[in-house]
Amino acid sequence: MLVLRSIALFVLAALAEIGGAWLVWQGVREHRGWIWIGAGVIALGLYGFVATLQPDANFGRILAAYGGVFVAGSLAWGVVADGYRPDRFDVIGALICLAGVAVIMYAPRG
Structure with a gap:
């Protein structure tokens, strides 16, 4: 359940x-x-707050993993909002980033 919440x-x-x-x-x-600029600034502030709600207590780990989410999410946003069409290297790179997120955040630790 913590993984789904994360x-x-x-x-x-x-x-x-x-x-x-x-x-x-x-x-x-x-x-x-x-x-539009003001709404963007508010949304960016909301992002900073949402990051603090992650179940893991390590700031560096959260932000490092979020970097991979940001990469994949930015490509997806471009597709939806701007009509961007990623090529296979964009998709491969995003998948590599998401694999990194999984390793950083969800690998079993002893």
């Missing part, structure tokens, strides 16, 4: 961080304005 928190953190960065990008690069 995965759900990683997904929520990715939505908040990637979504927040995307909102800031839209506000600045696409000239959508301060409301």
Whole structure:
């Protein structure tokens, strides 16, 4: 059950961080304005809070593992929000990152 909770928190953190960065990008690069930028800043702050809810108490481990989630999530966000089409190397790289997440977070430790 802790693994499922951890995965759900990683997904929520990715939505908040990637979504927040995307909102800031839209506000600045696409000239959508301060409301988009402000919403992005709030989402980025929410990401920082969500990360603290992980069951593991090691900050470095959580952030290192989240890096792999961020890589895969960013590619997925690009597909959904921007029509990006990853090539096979993008997909392979994302899968390698997710395998790293699994090893870092969920390997049995003695």
